[in-house]
Amino acid sequence: MGAKGVSKGAGHPALCDVELVTVLSALAEPTRLRIVAMLSEPGGERAWKDIDLPIAQSTLSHHLKILRNAGLVRNRTEGTRCFVSLREEEMEGRFPGLLETVLHCRDR
Amino acid sequence: MGAKGVSKGAGHPALCDVELVTVLSALAEPTRLRIVAMLSEPGGERAWKDIDLPIAQSTLSHHLKILRNAGLVRNRTEGTRCFVSLREEEMEGRFPGLLETVLHCRDR
DNA sequence: TTCGATGATCGACGATCATCGAACAGTGAC
DNA sequence: GTCACTGTTCGATGATCGTCGATCATCGAA
Structure with a gap:
């Protein structure tokens, strides 16, 4: 266990190390930017399975790992399910x- | 010639097409981010030759092309010399x- | 015209990346 | 225990990227 009681293979970096x-780089990819925008919508947290994009499951896992390593998103495991959310305040x-600026620029 | 009386092989895109x-992607590379930061310093315009980085000349040309295609910088040819500057107002x-935000985040 | 300087372009190379299916590991339910 | 489900990890593949030296095109000067 890294710093907190985190999920499976993850491991969330301290933001100061990012x-x-x-x-x-994490944001400079259409699929990942879309995921981040999706997570920024009201509701905050998103169930893994509710992130449905036209990509394979392993690809989504890969993108989420990159977003995690960039400190942008957080994984929370609850039983057998997994929830993803933005690390908004920490990133701020x-x-x-x-x-905020990137997301605002995205949907002008 | 593309839209304006531009320099050599360049061609500056309209910002609305970017x-x-x-x-x-253009900013997500250390060398290019450094160039952009350099160009944002007082003085605005920079002579090509004054951008001295530990990279080959062709590599610098390559990076400037990417920054140009992203609408971030502008090339101005004067005789045989070339000057580079940020397209700050247009990007804004x-x-x-x-x-502004990216540059501010860079040197916190 | 010939020369030297400047910056763009041209392959070529190794590295990284996005993508996929398959295999794996953890969990709750039966 | 066994099963079904969920998300990660593992190769593998094809594309893109950063880098370089070499070449090319353009310009001012001699």
């Missing part, structure tokens, strides 16, 4: 305004 | 706050 370029502390 | 993901019109 580089800006890592975050930008590390990279002020970044997430 | 996708957000393209901009993020297309992606409000993005450039």
Whole structure:
């Protein structure tokens, strides 16, 4: 166990260890940007299975891992299910305004 | 010639044709992010030769092309010399706050 | 016209990436 | 225990990327 009681293979990095370029790389991919935008909608948390995109399950898992490593999203396991959410406040502390600006630019 | 009297092999895209993901991809590389930060410093315009980084000349040309295609920088040819500058106001019109936020996040 | 300088373009290379199906590991239900 | 379900991990494959040296096109100067 890393820092908290986290989910399976994950491991969430401390935001201070995350580089800006890592975050930008994570966001610079259409599918991942779409996931982040989806998670930013009201409701906050999203069940894994509710993220339905035209990609294989293993591909989605791969993208979520990249978003996790970039400190953008958080995994929470509840029983056999998994929930994903944005690390909005923490990202705001590390990279002020970044997430909000990117999301705002996305749907202008 | 594309739209304006532009420089050599370049061709600057209209900002409305540039996708957000393209901009993020362009910024998601250490060398290019460094170039953009360099161009954002007081003085605005930079002579090609004054951009000295530990990379080959052809590599720099390649990175500047990517930044150009992303609408981030502009090339101006004067005789045999070339000057590079940020398209700050135009980027602000297309992606409000993005450039400023990213640059601010870079050197916190 | 010939020369030197400048910056773009051209392969080529190794590395990284997005994608997939298959196999694996953890959980709750039976 | 066994089964079904869920999400991760493992290769593998084809595409893209960053990098380089070499070549090319353009310009001012001699």
